[in-house]
Amino acid sequence: MLTKRVDIQSLEVKFQSGNTTTTAVNEISFSIGKGEVVGVVGESGSGKSVTALSLMRLINTPGTTTRGNILFQNSNEAVVNLVQLSDSTMRSYRGKELSMIFQEPMTALNPLKTCGWQVVEALRQHQPMDNSAARRKVELLFEQVKLPDPPSIFKRYPHELSGGQKQRVMIAMAIACNPSLLIADEPTTALDVTVQKTVLNLLKELQQQMDMSVMFITHDLGVVAEIADKVVVMYKGDIVEAGTAREVLLNPRHPYTKGLLACRPPVDRRLFRLPVTADFMEIDQQNRILEKKNKINDLVDTLTIPLSTLENRRQQLIDTPPILQVEGLQTWFPVEKSFTGKVKRWMKAVDGVSFNIAAGETMGLVGESGCGKTTLGRSILRLVEPTGGSIVYKGQDIRSLSAIGMRHLRKDMQLIFQDPYASLNPRQVVGAAILEPMQVHGLYGNEKSQKERVEMLLEKVSLPTSFYQRYPHELSGGQRQRIVIARALAVSPSFIVCDESVAALDVSVQAQVLNLLIGLREEFGFTCIFISHDLSVVRFISDRMMVMQKGKIVEQGWADDVYNHPRETYTQQLISAIPTIF
Numbered sequence: 255m256l257t258k259r260v261d262i263q264s265l266e267v268k269f270q271s272g273n274t275t276t277t278a279v280n281e282i283s284f285s286i287g288k289g290e291v292v293g294v295v296g297e298s299g300s301g302k303s304v305t306a307l308s309l310m311r312l313i314n315t316p317g318t319t320t321r322g323n324i325l326f327q328n329s330n331e332a333v334v335n336l337v338q339l340s341d342s343t344m345r346s347y348r349g350k351e352l353s354m355i356f357q358e359p360m361t362a363l364n365p366l367k368t369c370g371w372q373v374v375e376a377l378r379q380h381q382p383m384d385n386s387a388a389r390r391k392v393e394l395l396f397e398q399v400k401l402p403d404p405p406s407i408f409k410r411y412p413h414e415l416s417g418g419q420k421q422r423v424m425i426a427m428a429i430a431c432n433p434s435l436l437i438a439d440e441p442t443t444a445l446d447v448t449v450q451k452t453v454l455n456l457l458k459e460l461q462q463q464m465d466m467s468v469m470f471i472t473h474d475l476g477v478v479a480e481i482a483d484k485v486v487v488m489y490k491g492d493i494v495e496a497g498t499a500r501e502v503l504l505n506p507r508h509p510y511t512k513g514l515l516a517c518r519p520p521v522d523r524r525l526f527r528l529p530v531t532a533d534f535m536e537i538d539q540q541n542r543i544l545e546k547k548n549k550i551n552d553l554v555d556t557l558t559i560p561l562s563t564l565e566n567r568r569q570q571l572i573d574t575p576p577i578l579q580v581e582g583l584q585t586w587f588p589v590e591k592s593f594t595g596k597v598k599r600w601m602k603a604v605d606g607v608s609f610n611i612a613a614g615e616t617m618g619l620v621g622e623s624g625c626g627k628t629t630l631g632r633s634i635l636r637l638v639e640p641t642g643g644s645i646v647y648k649g650q651d652i653r654s655l656s657a658i659g660m661r662h663l664r665k666d667m668q669l670i671f672q673d674p675y676a677s678l679n680p681r682q683v684v685g686a687a688i689l690e691p692m693q694v695h696g697l698y699g700n701e702k703s704q705k706e707r708v709e710m711l712l713e714k715v716s717l718p719t720s721f722y723q724r725y726p727h728e729l730s731g732g733q734r735q736r737i738v739i740a741r742a743l744a745v746s747p748s749f750i751v752c753d754e755s756v757a758a759l760d761v762s763v764q765a766q767v768l769n770l771l772i773g774l775r776e777e778f779g780f781t782c783i784f785i786s787h788d789l790s791v792v793r794f795i796s797d798r799m800m801v802m803q804k805g806k807i808v809e810q811g812w813a814d815d816v817y818n819h820p821r822e823t824y825t826q827q828l829i830s831a832i833p834t835i836f
Contacts, residue, residue: 258285258327259435259467260309265322267304267313278304280491281322286435288327291461291468293482293499295475295514297531297760298730300488302471303357306437309469310354311336311344326352329434350380353433357440359420363412369423370396370408377430395426399456416623418449422456429460436461437469442477443758446622446787447831454480473760475514476833479503487511503835509534515835516554517765519794524564524814525557527772528765528794568812571797576610577648577749577781578634583607584642585626585633603629604640605805613748616775616782618796618813620789620828626805627785628672631751634783635667636660647749665695665745672754674734678726684737685722688712691744711740714777715770732763736770743778752784756791768795789828793817801825 267279279301286292294302307313309324324336328351339347356362364372373395374388383391389408396404399422412420421441428436438457442450458481461468470481478485478499485502487495487510495508506512513531533553583604590599603626611617619627632638634645636652645652652663671677678687688708691697698704709719715736726734735755742750752771756764772795775782786792792799793813800810801822809822820826 257287258325259288259290260286260327260469261323261325262305262309263323263325265305265308265324266320267301267308268318268320270316270318277491278317279308282488282491282493284486284493284496286467286469288467289461289465290484291458291470291482293470293472293478293485294488295472295478295485296488297473297514297762298732299490301491302488303439305488306354306439306469306471309336309435309437310348310352311339311341326435329432346380349376349433350431351433352435352437353428353431354437354439355421355424355428355441357443359412359417359424362424363420365412368409368411369415369420373423373427373430376427380431391430392426395430396423398429398460399423399426400452401426416449417445418453418623421445421449421453425453425456425460429464429466432464433466435467435469437471439471440473441470442472447789447828447833448622450477450833451480451831457481473514473762474518474833475503475511475761476518476835479835480833487514514761517761519790520554521790521834523554524559525554525794526559527557527769529553529557530765530769531762564814567797571612571615574612574614577613578611579646580610580634580643581608581646582643583630583633583640583645585629585638586641602805604633606643607802607805607807608643609800609807609810611781611783613781614775614779615798616784616796618792618799619783619785619802620787620792620799621802622787622828625802627802628753630802631669631753631783631785635669635751637669665691665697666747667749668742668745668747668751670738670742670750670752670755672757674731674738675726677738678734680726683723683725684729685712687726687737688741688744691741695745697745707744708740711743714743714774715740716766730763732759732767735759735763735767739767739770739774743774746778747780749781750783752782754785754787757786757788764791771795788832789817789825790832801828 262285263283264281265279266277266281269276269278294305296302308319313319319337322337325333326336327333363369370389370392373392374385377388377391393404393408396407401407401419401422442453445453454477472478482499485497485499486493487502487508489510495502495506495511502511506515510531513529513534516529517531519528584606585604586600586602588597589601592598607630619630621627629638633640640653655663685708688711689704692704692707698707708722712719712721717733717736756767759767768791784792784795796813798811799813799816800807801816801824803824809816809820809825816825817829820829
């Protein structure tokens with residue numbers, strides 16, 4: 255009889271593409287005890303999700319489980335090998351004995367059905383009950399996952415809910431049949447730090463109430479520290495380190511684990527650039543040859559910015575005239591109108607915001623979803639028309655410009671979108687996507703010169719020129735983000751708004767993109783508003799920081815001062831929600 259809920263033995267999964275075979279999971283072995291939470295950590299492509307899908311028997315062609323066993327003890331204490339179960343038996347296990355919370359709830363939920371009926375369907379699949387009984391059970395589940403007004407949420411469609419609410423619906427669906435094992439695949443990626451904290455607390459509470467075993471997949475070791483009993487670190491299909499959460503996170507042995515820990519901006523210092531996992535893997539190779547054991551410890555010290563350098567930077571910005579002056583900016587949306595069409599109620603997305611930005615400065619803008627960050631950024635660019643206030647850019651009030659005048663200004667003011675895949679044309683090669691803004695504005699001469707600039711920009715964002723002919727779906731998330739950055743730089747803008755441009759990236763890829771933005775800012779000299787929900791990221795990249803809540807700026811100042819000595823309760827709550835390593 256197993257004392258473990260799951261025992262994975264020498265699992266191997268391969269994918270066949272033409273004559274090429276890729277080993278996604280390379281004979282890994284680990285177990286999950288009853289009532290235990292195991293965090294599986296690694297970058298995209300490390301094999302985390304493939305391992306989870308193998309447990310659910312959801313690996314489809316061209317992928318195959320080529321060897322290994324997955325021993326599972328079900329709720330009746332019987333041990334079965336999931337690899338050997340028939341398809342019909344496995345279907346009876348999915349959702350009942352093993353359940354999964356998927357990474358992106360918007361794509362996992364059916365947009366054509368209400369949230370409540372989707373959970374009813376999942377429930378009735380395994381438990382015999384009529385619709386009214388299932389509905390009552392679902393409303394209780396919604397209450398259990400702390401959704402507000404369960405009867406109302408039951409009737410709503412996924413697009414009518416916030417990201418955190420959609421994730422709670424997914425959790426309710428996953429726990430509906432009291433599973434013995436819950437697999438949570440990146441359930442907090444791209445959520446605000448405060449929403450992330452509430453989701454983690456909810457999962458922890460439900461796990462303890464139901465005595466579930468949990469396999470928690472993430473790329474963020476800080477998140478793992480909040481919830482996991484044990485940690486398994488995966489790299490290129492292999493397990494490189496495993497142990498209790500405290501052992502692995504406080505005394506990591508493998509350079510890859512050390513790299514993942516170092517990728518997050520530190521709380522006690524400012525760095526020139528963030529370390530990335532490649533730095534630590536390279537140092538490990540040098541250590542083996544040169545036997546210099548202190549190199550890893552020295553790396554972060556060499557990247558620390560001296561206090562005198564920070565003070566000089568501040569004084570330089572104080573002495574530099576502002577490139578952007580925003581005064582009393584308002585962007586309101588009508589939410590209720592009378593029979594005659596008169597607006598009875600407004601949603602004040604941006605409500606009387608004022609600030610200045612010096613030329614060459616990076617201003618961080620932080621707050622929860624719905625606070626008005628994105629609307630403020632788009633209002634400044636007049637992609638959303640403000641309803642009041644002034645926006646003076648390079649001495650010109652851009653609110654007074656005509657549509658033609660704004661079109662000429664577009665090449666000087668650019669936006670880097672949050673979701674690079676949604677902002678790129680899937681039918682257009684990435685080279686053409688970067689080339690297009692130059693053609694629209696008639697910049698850089700003939701097509702040959704423009705193409706040479708595209709190739710130069712690809713190199714600037716650390717991508718090979720051969721990527722010119724690739725389509726967006728052929729690139730990773732980090733590579734797509736680099737393409738969007740290159741496209742924004744194509745017309746040599748003076749001012750860029752970065753809207754949550756690293757929110758959904760792995761911590762290591764996030765570090766690479768943040769380093770890239772800092773290097774490009776120094777080389778191209780652009781001014782930037784950097785929008786994020788993560789204060790530690792904003793502090794790393796920004797000179798000054800603004801904290802936004804319900805359409806208003808509640809606190810602003812030098813990034814280090816706001817982060818280390820927050821005055822407002824709301825800012826303190828945002829900082830306390832950032833995951834920490836014990």
